[in-house]
Amino acid sequence: MSSSPPSEAVSGRRTTPPQWVAVGVLTLATFVVVTSEMLPVGVLTPMADGLSIPPGAAGASLTITGLVSAVTAPVVPRLLGDLDRRAVLAAAMVVLAVGNGLTAVSEGFGTLVVSRVVLGIGMGTVWGMAAAVATRLVAPRDVALAVSFAVSGVASASVLGVPLGTLVGNAFGWRAAFGSLAVLALAVALALALTLPGLRRPEPTGHGDGGGRHRSLARPAVVTGLVVVVLLVTAHFAAYTYVRPALEELPRMSANTVALLLLLYGVFGLVGNFAAGAVAGRRPRPTVLLLAAGIGLAVAVLAGFGTLAPAAGAAIALWGLAYGGLSVGAQLWMTGAAPDRVEHVTGLYVGVFTASIALGAFLGGVVVEGAGIVPLLWSAAALAAASLLVGIFGPGPHRRPPASD
Template structure:
């Protein structure tokens, strides 16, 4: 028997197991209304919005945080890169260890940790305590991302699974449009501690939504570290994780340094950069929900098209990009294409190993967060040596590699 046939049998058996577990879950828990299910999905989207806002919150406040804690701006920057590193390293093992906990009460625990960590950051007067608070939140961050979408698709009818995924992941784009800019504005006007109080209050709101609308959801999967070894045996999942690592490294390689690119290459005034980033986020919000209408019908085609077109956009930005009108057009295209990727990638991962969907998602989360650090680091080396323009070409190469891996690896698995 070939490896491909074995993997297909594994998936078929996993689907049967998942169906059996779902039937058992339905019998063990009260039926919840469709409205209550969608309200719980919206609560999860608010949770995604909260976590993404918290992750990126220090970026716009680094000078103030550095002054307030008596460290350099570079050291203060570790509050972002260190956060991503901790989330990447702990997402898979912590999710596996929490595999037997009812998902409602796991979410309650995660939001309590999230809220406590941010309120601890708000009262921190020194860098050590602030970094500790960030690490506490990062531990919850990786697990939340690993389970949020897999929980959302259990709250709605199966035919609405991709739509629920796009609603939950819409919190990413919404954080770019509203969360991070508002957090920065609050921190600049009322002090950086006030910004952490604000995201702490968001945590209370998400906690309330979970308690009010989330039904009891028995855990799925084996609930052990062995689940990670099980999902790693699936070749298609390894391909999906590899594509995630490539495309997200490329995105953050370029996007981390988009501000100096816009200033130095396109000649955009610094006062307009914030507006252009809002345009990028708004385009992403549109792209996120547009992806929900396409991904369910043509997943592989969506991934190949998004990664390939993103490679083209980034290459054009390297080759030209002069002028505000061109910059706006390219940023809109970038935002639309990038926002489709988390929806498509997360849907891909969930479909591959349904019997261990959360363990599989934890590997995806680890790759995603690891890519933030890797991409930003490579981009920094390029900017320091050659300026911001070449980062677009390097990012385009990562996107092209992701497209090839999707096309070739995905076809072999099919």
């Protein structure tokens, strides 16, 4: 059976409470996915000690996950055909649970690599499909809000996931933190199966020149957006992967203080997510450019004044506010640039995004091992500035008209 355009699960002009519940479960899925990916940031030091590997090698686990996700996300939409997206998402969460379980029982770098490969497959599938599926769960007037909610799982992972995982790791050991995520992923898999409607292959919308599903994604606005994402996400993760060592070294904060500061980062990130979602649907390029400037400024302040605890706290708050809006802002840039191929452009975007996570974590490890924390932060700030220039001078998506009631 073929499906209809983006709001096929919606029978009326308004989104019903059960449909919002489905969006909420999808948000929880992205929350668990990103928490699973990013938790090594919060437990980097004890994780490295427990596996008897250097911190750079432990940080490389993000690179492994990102590379696998980068391949998985753009490939999955092309392989799904008419498979039920509900079943695919639930199965991907089970795969994620297996990856977290394997991480919890890892005994060295080799088993850690295997666990993060498995986790990357689940992550790439869920994150690559989440925003596209969210648009099909709600009425057309609520699409931008649904995307904001679905992507808010990314910011929520910083608000609750990584800080709480860090606290669990500090209290019970880092293995307990990953084991808890495995159990949570299984619960979310069941919730997805129970709350999502059946969703088959979406029909082409007819938007854009050529109006069919075969129109190439190699469009100027798509390319510009992807270059901005590569530079900005690489800059962010090069620095953020090593934010715990940075806060321990520069303002000399304790482990629990670092966890609380990461919570502050996440709170501001959640605010940034919804603030960006409120404006990016109609003005995606200015929104993303403002976020790029914020990230660059925050990292530069941490590099220049990070030995002062108040400056470090302010930098982390600004960093969270700016990066928290990037996922939804860049997602809406992509869907605005290719509204006729939302599922495919979302998979491509997430693939590039996660590849940039991998690149950033790798480059961050190289720089921090070879030159130290402060040169790493200045390098990341320079990359953020480069992304801002590309976004200013390259073409962006067209502004969207206000949604009608």
